[in-house]
Structure formats: C-alpha cells, structure tokens
Amino acid sequence: MFPTLVRRLAQATKPQANSAVSGTVKLKKVWPPDLKSMSMQQQLRFEKKYKRRLKLATARPRWDKMVRLGQLFSITFVLGYMVLFMDWRDVPTPFDPIREKFYGFFGVFTEETRKLDRRDRYIPSQPSTK
Template sequence: MFPTLIRRLAAGPPVAPKLRNATRAAPGIYANSRYKPKKVWPPDFSKLSGKEQFRFEKRYKRRVRLATARPRWDKYVRLAQLGSVTFVLVYSVLFMDWNTEKQPFEGIRSRFWGAIGTFSSERRYQGQQPDLPTTTADQK
C-alpha cells in the first residue's frame, strides 16, 4: 500500500490529453469528450433577446430542480413532520395537565379512556372527581 502511494506521489500530476476540435474547454463531461457540443452552455445572455433569456432561465431552473430533487429525503421529512405534529396533538388532548379548573378536552378524554377501559381489566384513567366532604345528610 505505501510503496504504491509513494510511487504515485513521485510521478506528479497526470497530463490531460489534447482535445481535437475544441475551441473552448467546457466543464464536466464535455472536456473529456471527443465530440464538440452543438451549443455553448451557458449562453451569452447579453446577445439574447428578453424572450430567449426567459426561456433559458426556465430551462435552467427546471434542470436545477431535477438535479437537486431528493424524493426519499423529502418523504422522510414529511413523515417526521406529520408524526411530530400528531404526537403533540394527541399528547395535549389526552395526557397533558392543563392546570385549569375545567380542562378543555375533558369530554374527549373521558370517552377515550372509557372506550380503552372496556378492553382492559384495570381502569387507567379516572375522571377528576371533586373531593367533597361526606355529610350525614348524604349517608341517610
């Protein structure tokens, strides 16, 4: 491994081959191609009319959108956003303690935990019952 590395470092930079019929070295794959491109990209915008400039801008924007498209990443970001928003809503409706006298989602909570309670043997949620002292009139 090291002898190969030393030999490559001592050899110096590789020499690029001369291109036939190349008036200008184009960047990217065209620099190594033996075929001359039909159109020069990017065009000289000072020589184009407004309509042609607009067409080239539209084409460039479309190419940029296609080149930078990341459908899998966008899908996962959308799923993560949907999951986090859903989690916050469910947590705030069913589990969050609002520290108020009357909780805004008490009806939804009682119905939900009542339905869940029918499936389990133990009661997980007890609605907040006011602690009233028992009087002798209530016992009679």
C-alpha cells in the same frame, strides 16, 4: 496503503478522457451563454429550462417523503399527547369529552380493574367470594 498513496502521487497525470476539454472537438453551445446577446424571450425560455433541469437534478423524493412523514408523526404525537395525557391543572378545555371517552374505553386496563377481572388467581387483599 501508504506505499500505494506515495506511488500514485508520484505518477504523471492521465490525459482527460473528454476530448471537448482538450479542444479537438468544437462545442455546440458556449457555456455559460451570453445573456446580453439574447432577446428577453430567449432569456426567459433559457431561465425556465435551466430552473426545470436544476429542480430535476436536485430532486430527492425519498428524503422529501421521509421529512414529510417525520413532520406528520411528530405533530400528531404532540397533539395526541396534549389532548389525551397533558395535565391541564384543572382548567376546563374543549378536549375534556375526548379525554373522558378515551379513558372510559381504556379504563379496563387500569391496575384496579385488572385485579378484579382475574378470578382464577388468589389475591390476598380481597376476601374470597366463594
């Protein structure tokens, strides 16, 4: 790796492939354009075109979509946590009916009801009903 680096540094530079840079071909348009020589309408048209092209060149649709989804999921998670699981310290909130329905629906998954549902296994803490 190091000999290759030294060899490449010692080589002469290659000529530019773009002939417009070397001056053999005359450019069609001068860049950047002289805005002082343009009329107001031409300046406006040029600025609109430049902004549109710049926006298209810098567009990152996949990144933007992932950022939007990340924001959506994080806001949804925080709001869901606040409504369903956050301890409000005995303060009545407008979310109480939603919390009661949620815990009523998922109440069958609590530890107490899980022990009562399975009759096929022996639970020493409960007396046998047979």
